Amino acid sequence: MNKRREIERNNLSDSEGDLIQKRTKSLLGGDFLTNDTSARQLPFLLFLMFLGILYIANVYYSEANNRDIDNLKKEVKELRFEHISTKSKLMQLSKQSELVKVLKDKGIKESTVPPYKIIVKAKKEE
Secondary structure, eight states: OHHHHHHHHHHHHHHHHHHHHHHHHHHHHTGGGGSHHHHHHHHHHHHHHHHHHHHHHHHHHHHHHHHHHHHHHHHHHHHHHHHHHHHHHHHHHTSHHHHHHHHHHTTOOOOOSOOOOOOOOOOOOO
């Protein structure tokens, strides 16, 4: 009984090998394109090709977006540093001691009199 099973298995493996060989020959020779089944499946194959192209385009688009995002992150970082340095320069220049130095060069002196309010009384109309 075991011999019989071995013979059947050998026959099956030979027929599978022949089938694979026939399909490979059909594929490489282009014979599969003339079958009715492949003609019926052509719209589906075209749809799959379209999806593949769409997928590839989407990957390229997302990679381009990622590059743009990285460039913008670098630019934001540089602008943040520039903002901080400009802000510190402005704070330094707006100190009273710095203003006195700048205005002294232009001939304007610092006031030593403290500011006071000017009160205007409203006139009564007759």
